[in-house]
Each structure stands twice: as C-alpha cells, then as structure tokens.
Amino acid sequence: MGQIHKILQAVVEAPTLRDKITSLPKDGLTSFVQSLILHHHHSKEPFYVLDLGVVADLMDNWTRSLPMVRPFYAVKCNPNPALLAAMATLDMGFDCASQAEIESVLALGVSPDRIIFANPCKLESHIKYAASVGVDLTTFDSAFEVEKIREFHPKSALLIRIKPPDDGGAMWPLDSKYGALPEEVEPLLQAAQAAQLPVIGVSFHIGSRVADSSAYALAIEAAKKVFETTAQLGMPPMRVLDIGGGFMAGKQFEEAASTIRADLKTYFPDTTGMSLVAEPGRFFVESAFTLTANIIGKRVRRELREYWINDGVYGSLMCGALFEPRNLTCKPLACNSSSENPTCEGAKTYSSTVFGPTLDALDTVMKGHGLPELEVNDWLVFPNMGAYSSALSSNFNGFNTVAFSTYLACSNPS
Template identity: 65%
Template sequence: MGSITRNLQGVLLGAPGVTGKRVTTLPKTGLTDFMRSVISKEKETKEPFYVLDLGVVSALFDKWTRTLPMVCPFYAVKCNPEPALLGSLAALGSNFDCASQAEIELVLSLGVSPDRIIYANPCKPGSHIKYAASVGVNLTTFDSKEELDKIQKWHPKCALLIRIKALDDSIARCPLGSKYGALPEEVTPLLEAAQTARLNVVGVSFHIGSGATYSQAYEGAIASTKSVFEAAVRLGMPRMTILNIGGGFTAGSLFDEAATTIKPALQAYFPNEPGLTIISEPGRFFAESPFTLATNVIGKRVRGELREYWINDGISGSLNCILNDHATITCTPLACNSNSANPTCKGERSYSSTVFGPTCDALDTVLTGHQLPELQVDDWLVFPNMGAYTAAAGSSFNGFNTAAILTYLSYSNLS
C-alpha cells in the first residue's frame, strides 16, 4: 500500500498544473499546522487562502473507480477550474465536461487531448461551436431544433448526445430540468430533425440535478434513456453507443446510495448493449472536500452576549455558494494571534455569533447564530469542504477579488 501511495503521489507531483509548484506532504491530521505555517509566513498580508489536498483528490478518484468502474468520469470544469485540480484529475485518468470555449481552452492548455472532452452545454454560442470544431472537440449535447441548426452550420461532423429531462430532479440542491432537457414528446421529432440534417446522434444524456439527494432519480432517468435508444432504432438510425448519466454526485454516503441505484439500473435496462460506453459528469464529488478555505477576522463588535465578526471573504466571493449552491457551511476558529497556546480554542466558552463578509452589502452575511469562542481581530476562521461552486462563481464586488485568492497545495497521507 505504501508503494502505491508513493507512486500516486509521484504521478500527481508531475501532473500539469501541479509540476513546478510546491506541494507540502502532510500527515493525516496535519492540515491545521500547515495552515498555521502559511499564516505565519503571510502575516503581513493576512489575505484569505485555500488549501487543496491532492491526497484527497487521489482517494476520491480511487473511490470512484472501485465503486463505479463501468462509468467513465468527465469532471465538470465549471465546478472548480483550479489548474492543479484539473491537472491532477487528468493524470489520474479523468476526462472533462466543458461548458464554454474558455473551459475547453483551459483543459487543452494542460495537455489534455480533445477526444477526452465533452462540450456538455445544450445551448452554445455559434462562435464557441466553431472553436470546438477547430480544435477537434467532437462530442456535444443538444435538446432543441435550433441547436441542431447551429451545429449543422458550424460543426456538422460533431457527434451528438440528445439531452433529455430527468423525470425527477426536484429534490436536488440545484434542479436543472426547468432549463435543459428534451421532454418525452420532443424526443422523436428531435431525432428526426437530426436525421434530416444528416447529423450523427450517438447517444443520450441526462442530469438529475446538482447536489442530488434522491438517488432513485437515476433509476427513472436510465429507464427513460432506454426508450430513446429504442426510438432511434425504430427510426432506422445507427445504434447509439454512449449513455451519459450526468452529475449530481456528492462524496460520502450519498455516493454509495447513488451507486447502489445506478448499477442495477444499468444491468436492468442495458444488460447486453454491444459497444456501449457509459460516462458521467461529476463536479462536486471531486472538488468539494479537497479544498479548505482560511479567512482572516478583520473586524469585531460586541453587543451584550452577541459576538459579531467580519472576515475578508464572503457572499460575493467564495461563500457565494450559500446563495448560489444552497450550501450549508461550517467553520472552526484558528486563533493564531490571540490564543497561540490553544489555537483551536477547544474547551473555551462559546457565544452566539454572526459572521459577515467584507463588502458593504448587508446581504453579505455568512453565518448567524453560530457558536464560536471569543475571537479577536486578526484571528482566523477555517471553512472545510469549500471546493464546489465557490471560487468559481465569486466576483470582485467592492474590489475584493475572488480570483486573486491563492491556493496552496498539500498531499495528505490518508492511509
């Protein structure tokens, strides 16, 4: 096991986006000490920062390949486009789901072959379609006649997946069915339109919603794809060869629940499908837990028993996930300045606390009624599981530039 871990670590240290950067090897419980070392080195600036643990990325990829070996992951770049994460996943064997020209450019810049990319946006600007054609990205999705018209004009040799609406995505953290996916009665007309345009529809895709919590939704969606495969056969189209089961995966018990639904559903509806390739578009599964965010306490106010703190990242920055991704966040104190003898404040009295972000917007409220020990200005709050739809969707409102937040790389030995 030790040699396997060392080999994987070597692969990741040489990955595009990682090679040439400092990666600190940590013991299993060494994250807090590492963050304190970063803080001590950056004590003048006190800017927020991320720690990306490549050991966690490696463990997640191993978990995926052991649990769903028949499903090839195409990491959803929009979730977190940090180059070190993308390069690590590429080195481990992941492919990529890109939603724009810029995302395709980023993945290609890391040395990834265009045949490892799916342009998984059912509605694309014409100029982006032209770009995909020019660089050899030859697989994309559609769910309307108008999209077929654009593809016929700008990339007629592209292989297509018809995106269908999942029957039940209402329980997902971020449902997508109101925006994307052909309805059952639209499928046959769309396939006929593709036939008429001499476009090559090679498979079906769906998405049960980002942050899905109802794993049984996969079963219904996979059943629906079978009917689309059969409709194509009835129309005399070439047999479809790709089934894209989309995203919605979260690491932990929810992933195990999803797998226990997906595997029997695939066996039930596609037991002997010749030459079938099954792919998926996981984002948060790979991105969420490897990232930890550290923020500095820049202000404080005491009102009786209430403690109010201001930190230097917030709702307009990394913590936009509270609004945009309906995330439930947690934080722990790191009192590097006021209490160096007990930096995690274990055993100390706690107070009902409000945590604000740094902007002048009252909406920029990160936590209310949260129990925290007595902190002082220049202490720190640390937020775990902050890699999914965080920095990727942050802004520079009020001049607090989310894109400028640094990411430090570590590799934890989790065995």
C-alpha cells in the same frame, strides 16, 4: 490500498504540480494552515488549501463503486488550474460548457477527444471554436441547436439530452432549463438525421445534491427508450450513455452507485462497444478545498459577537452562505490572539455573526454560529469549500476575491 497509491503517485508527479505539493499526515491540515499563516502567507488575504490526497481518495472510491463509468469532470464546479492538472494526470475526461473552459483544459495538453461540450445551448462563436480545435462531441435538446451545429460544426457528433422523469429531490434541479421531453425525442432525432449529424448517445442530469437515488433508475430507463427509438427510426446504434453529475461523496454516492449499477444491468445488460460516462463536479472537489479568511473587524453587543472577514457572499461564500447555510461551518484559528491555544480548544463560545467585507447587508456569511472570543487578525477556517466557491467569486464593491492563493497539499490516504 495499492490502487490509491498509484493514483497518488500519478498526481504528485504531474509536471505542473511536481515540487509544489506539501505532504501531510492524515490529520495534519490544521497544523499546515497554521504554518502557512505564521511563516508563508503574510498578506492576510484569504487563501485555499487544495488537498490532492482527498482527490486521489475520491478517484479511488469512484473507480471501485462505478468501474464501468468514466468520469468527465465538470469544470464549472471549480476551474482551479492545479486541480485541472491533477484531473488531467488521472486520465479523466472533462465536461466543458464554454470556450474558456475548453481553452483551460486544452492548455494542459489534454486531447480534444477527452472533452464533452456539455452545454445544450451554445454561443455560435463557441461552437466555431470547438470545431477549430477538434472538440467533436456536444449535447442538444432543441431543433434550433441542431441547426446551429449543422451550420458551424457539421463534423460534430451529438448526445441528445433528455429531461429525467424525476429530479430526486435535488437541491439544484436542472430539468426546468434543459432536457427534451419524451414527445420531443423522436422529432429531435429526425432533425439531427436530416442535418446529417450523428446522434451517438443520450445524456441526462438529475441535478445536484440528489436526495432520492431512485431517480437514476427512472432516468436510465428513459434513456433506454431513446436508444430503442433510434433503432426504430433506422438510425445507427447509439453507443454513449451520459448519466450526468451532481453526486455527493459519502452515503449519497454509495446509494446512487448501487442504483446505477443495478439499473445498468437491467436496461443495458450488454455494454460491449458502449461508453458509459458521467459529469461529476462536486463529488471530486467539495471536500478537497479548505478556505481560510482573516478577521478584519469586530463588534460586541452584550453576548453577541459580530465579526467581519475579508471574504464573503460576493466571493467564495455565496453558495454556502445564501443557498446551503446548513452545510456551511467554520473553525477558529486564533494565531494572533492565542498562540498557546490557536484552535481555542475548550474555550467558551458565543453566538456569533460573521459578515463579509462589502457594504451590502446581504453579505452575511453566518448567523448564530458558536465561536470563541476572537480578535481582529485572527482567522476562520472553512472546510468543504471546493464546490462553486472560487468559481462564483466577483469583484463587487472593489474587493478582489477572484485571485486568492491556493496552496497544494497531499494527505495520506484514509
């Protein structure tokens, strides 16, 4: 418990976060959200609560399970400024895929050597920017990318990104878009050598929400073969292995971590002088954010209840509603219609549909979800809303879903 308290202290004392964080008891989130609605959040716009205690707990979990692997947080998953500030305080690295992401991290005072420009196909202007600010490590998987880097950032070091042999049943596989095939590795290494660009390591990404952790074993074995190929070509020894991201907190992470630890011992028994890194995004943020949205409309059709809320598929709920509906849930908070029992404990439930605010019928958040009788200006609370929620928001149909407020909390560690 001592380690996690050190992590928590580092987070709450971050210069940009200090005095903005509300301390919560372990099960105090619902009461905090209710207090925000009643006393602070008068606009009725949706809002997030970011629990930095959850982030600290997950950092402690990562450090205990994969102490040899340094996380480089994948900014694309959730670029919330307060979250990035907490990550910076924890001495975490950052996986950035664009100039804007690099700018947001550097603005926190993060050193450029804590950033991997982890996009195998980059805009020329973004490569030039990385060169100008000293972000000197990037990924590639094609000879055309080697030529762009040679021309616009000749001081950059490279990680060759390989296609993992198996995607492990990932919900979001990436291998159809990125990763060199086995027969492409040697020509790509030679192209980089000819361009006088040092290839200092290998990266891969199994995909997000991996079901079968044995995929990591196959990918680590494939990476070892690339290390051996560089030696056969007489190239300088590689010193970086990047095992990607897509980890989910809980059982999946424990299984993946066990596999990774075992296979690192098998294929990289001596890691002296090596840097082992990963690019987790979802792992650190999914459970740390809670979204609260206001009910703006209602319709009753016999036993069916239909509700409209002021966030939806074109806002924070795209990923959950369209692609991961089994993982999307919500709880009622009837602050308007039931002050005596706002959580509606014990109330009769009805099959309910929840719509977003736009005119598109696709903007349907949930169908067949059991909810009590709610009224306009009551609220729905969505847990586990940190991954690919605010990052995917848009202004479609004139609804501004981009700039929702985020309130900072810190719960006691589990």
